[in-house]
Amino acid sequence: MAEFIPVGSFDIVIFGGTGDLARRKLLPALYHRWADGQIPEDSRIIGISRSEMDDKAFRAFAFEACEEATPDNLSKSEWKKFEKHLHYVAMDATKPDADWEELKKLLTIQEDRPLVFYLAVTPKIYVPICEALGNAGLNAGASRVVLEKPVGTDLASARAINEGVGAVFAEECIYRIDHYLGKETVQNLMVLRFANSLFEPLWNRTAIDHIQITVAEHYGVGDRVGYYDGSGALRDMVQNHLLQLLCLIAMEPPNSIDGDAIRIEKIKVLEALRPITAEKAGRNTVRAQYAKGAVQGEAVPGYLEELGEKSGTETFVAIKAAIDNWRWARVPFYLRTGKRMKDRHSEIVVQFRETPHSMFGRVESQSNRLVINVQPDEGVRLYLQIKEPGPGGLRIKSLPLNLSYADNFLVRYPDAYERLLMDVVRGNLSLFMRREEVEAAWKWVDGLLEAWDEADVPMETYQAGLEDGPVEARLMLRRDDRDWWEA
Ligand code: BG6
Secondary structure (H helix, E strand, C coil): CCEEEECCCEEEEEEEEHHHHHHHHHHHHHHHHHHHCCCCCCCEEEEEECCCCCCHHHHHHHHHHHHHHHHHHHHHHHHHHHHHEHHHHHCCCEEECCCCCCHHHHHHCCCCCCEEEEEEHHHHHHHHHHHHHHHCCCCCCCEEECCCCCCCCCCCHHHHHHHHHHCCCCHHHEEEHHHHHCCHHHHHHHHHHHHCCCHHHHHHHHEEEEEEEEEECCCHHCCCCCCHHCCHHHHHHHHHHHHHHHHHHHHCCCCCCCCHHHHHHHHHHHHHCCCCHHHHHHHHEEEEECCEEEEEEECCCCCHHHCCCEEEEEEEEEEEEEEEECCCCCCCCEEECCCCCCEEEEEEEEEEECCCCCCCCCCCCCCECCCCCEEEECCEEEEEEECCCCCCCCEEEEEEEEHHHHHHHCCCCCHHHHHHHHEEEEEEEECCCCCCHHHHHHHHHHHHHHHHHHHCCEEEEEEECCCCCCCCCHHHHCCCCCCCCCC
């Protein structure tokens, strides 16, 4: 059984309290932290949204949400104790005449009691809500605000949000969430790199041939098609999750794991990302949409059929990126992500260089590979060459040293939001994005979007559920005499 360090008493106010994120992630995460004894008895969880509802109805909504998220794990008697923490206030926080008194009556505003405002709403209303919080005097004491991704839809809108929110809350009170940073395996990237002396001497252009980052999803866009069509894979996944993974893999060792130390190193990586110009976009990127296909033998529609109209939004993207610094000169970083891929698998592959000379004659490969499975089947595999036992010639095989999480740890896997929510309460900013990080990532992504337009990079297709992206993504690596890693 893992040990949890309780946090101090706090209040959390969730704007969008009856929305999708609250239902799927936030309420179940808070329930789990409570069930593990991490949340003190006088803490409050307050849902806010426009729907007319009372505490009782909100508690019923939260119960269903938690039951859906953890069907085997919810005891009704325990729930009765937990639900006392839940409250609800119906209001439109963006209206100038909104009445904040009902909310204020529920809160305890004290210098040392964290008051968390979680904006699980569209980024368009981040600034109006923060302004209203400021006008109501709620940005006082130990208050802090959490912004869900995406912070904006491009550099200009991200800057406007950062300015507007920054006018009400100081930077150290703004928690920009990228839930990938709360995943166990993603945090383990830092431990793997910086708590083992084995890797650091090899972690550079001399020993590493290239790095691949794949985040493949098997589900389609489903009922998020409205949001997704205005976004696409580049904005929805690369701007945040994939670039954050890239930063953790590529950054210099931070001085400590506190506050800004990690964030400063990540910003340097983002600033060293080579812009992809229109001239290079056709060669170094691939964009695609899924066409109709099949998932587990069942036919599924293509993206355009789901949307019901024409669209130039990509559901898959592959990029050959470069980091212009001393450590990574001439080491390509291949990134790819897509919806409706063959299956759900996210991994980082560090491909080491071939041995400089082979004394064993022709063997398939003499290079090592470190594969970090982000999800599912979380773990780390280090591929080494070994001699296959037996006479009849020297046969060499590539086999992994396999460190599987499931085999080594018997704890329930906490959802990323559990860790991140408790970090917000504790005031630990190290797993959240700083303003400069978000803006540097948008700058690079904006450049690529412009390059796609300028060069008119074609929209390729792949069969939903049957292919890991379009053939062009494979060809992009083939041109470099490389292949995507397949387990
Ligand atoms: C979200 C994206 O940020 O991450 C979704 O908006 C995506 O489109 C999701 O499906 C993936 O998260 P996870 O944790 O399921 O890998």
